[in-house]
Amino acid sequence: MQDFVQKVVERYIIFLFFDGLVLFSLIRAGHRSRRKALAVLIFTLASVIVWIDYYLIYINRLEMKMAWAVPLILLLAGVLFHRYTFPFRTHCQECGKRLSITEFLSCDENLCLKCYETKHPESVKLSKEEQIRRENEEKKKTWAGWRPNREFVIVFAFDERANVLLVDNVNMAKKPGKLAGAIGEVKGREKKDFTATRTLRKETGLECSQIDYMGRLNFEMPDMNVRFYVYVAREFSGSIRESEGKKPVWMPLKKLNYDLMSMDYPLWLPRMLRGQTVEYYARCNKEGKIYDDILDLDVEL
Numbered sequence: 001m002q003d004f005v006q007k008v009v010e011r012y013i014i015f016l017f018f019d020g021l022v023l024f025s026l027i028r029a030g031h032r033s034r035r036k037a038l039a040v041l042i043f044t045l046a047s048v049i050v051w052i053d054y055y056l057i058y059i060n061r062l063e064m065k066m067a068w069a070v071p072l073i074l075l076l077a078g079v080l081f082h083r084y085t086f087p088f089r090t091h092c093q094e095c096g097k098r099l100s101i102t103e104f105l106s107c108d109e110n111l112c113l114k115c116y117e118t119k120h121p122e123s124v125k126l127s128k129e130e131q132i133r134r135e136n137e138e139k140k141k142t143w144a145g146w147r148p149n150r151e152f153v154i155v156f157a158f159d160e161r162a163n164v165l166l167v168d169n170v171n172m173a174k175k176p177g178k179l180a181g182a183i184g185e186v187k188g189r190e191k192k193d194f195t196a197t198r199t200l201r202k203e204t205g206l207e208c209s210q211i212d213y214m215g216r217l218n219f220e221m222p223d224m225n226v227r228f229y230v231y232v233a234r235e236f237s238g239s240i241r242e243s244e245g246k247k248p249v250w251m252p253l254k255k256l257n258y259d260l261m262s263m264d265y266p267l268w269l270p271r272m273l274r275g276q277t278v279e280y281y282a283r284c285n286k287e288g289k290i291y292d293d294i295l296d297l298d299v300e301l
Contacts, residue, residue, distance in 0.1 A: 005054045005067055012051045019044050026106065035087045035108040042085055046074045094119070136294045143281055143294075146220065148227035153192060154181040154217070155200045157208070157233045158273050164256070165240065167203055168247040179260040181230070182248075196231040204248040205241035208233035213301055215268065215278040222286050230272055267295050277301055 023044060026037035053070040056062040078085040089110035091098055097112045107116055157165035165182075172178045184199030186192060196211050210233065217228040240248040251257075253273060258266045268278045277300075282293040 210235040
């Protein structure tokens with residue numbers, strides 16, 4: 001027994017170090033683990049009492065029988081007040097799943113992470129993208145019942161070297177809108193795919209064999225509501241040619257000059273070219289500047 005007392009006295013600092021780490025992590029968890037932090041604190045204080053008892057025995061200030069008496073008294077007190085000294089459970093109190101070490105230590109309610117988040121949805125930390133998505137869902141409610149007065153297509157050719165074909169409106173000053181996709185208006189009951197291939201041919205001279213519908217752009221203006229259907233041609237043939245006032249130009253996606261495009265282009269164009277479906281909503285003032293918008297990602301078209 002003397003050897004055991006000596007080892008406890010000499011190695012107590014190691015135990016205290018790891019016990020302190022557990023206590024620190026529980027305190028950092030905040031209100032979620034207050035009871036368990038209190039239990040660990042009580043256990044730490046009890047261990048200090050045991051160490052003092054053993055140290056006094058080690059230096060011959062107490063009799064050896066106290067090596068059993070003090071721990072036994074503390075154990076009985078712990079059993080008597082077990083509600084405070086041992087609030088730990090090994091299984092989730094809701095679903096019965098075995099708790100991980102983190103869940104076992106950190107949650108006063110002894111719930112697995114999934115059950116805790118279900119019971120306390122306010123505790124779930126949302127990613128920035130999820131926060132934006134939820135905000136957009138609320139903002140989209142203000143667009144309920146919105147209908148376009150006119151419909152257009154915007155078409156981009158995109159090659160295997162990540163170059164995108166834009167149309168330079170050569171007669172326009174160097175300002176937003178000078179560079180754009182090939183734009184054409186949907187006529188009557190004309191199918192949008194047909195409008196897109198016709199527009200690409202007319203504006204650039206290219207014939208596309210495959211064209212992908214990537215999303216919609218909805219603009220609410222003071223005097224008109226406009227919708228654009230965005231298409232990306234990845235398989236095409238022919239050579240580009242200029243038409244009156246319009247010059248098709250190939251540009252690397254990574255070096256696009258967005259200053260010469262409409263202010264909404266940086267939000268949706270790179271995503272659509274990389275294969276992400278998008279729906280965009282924007283409200284414009286009399287000068288055509290956007291003052292409120294929504295970017296809805298990965299929509300089902």
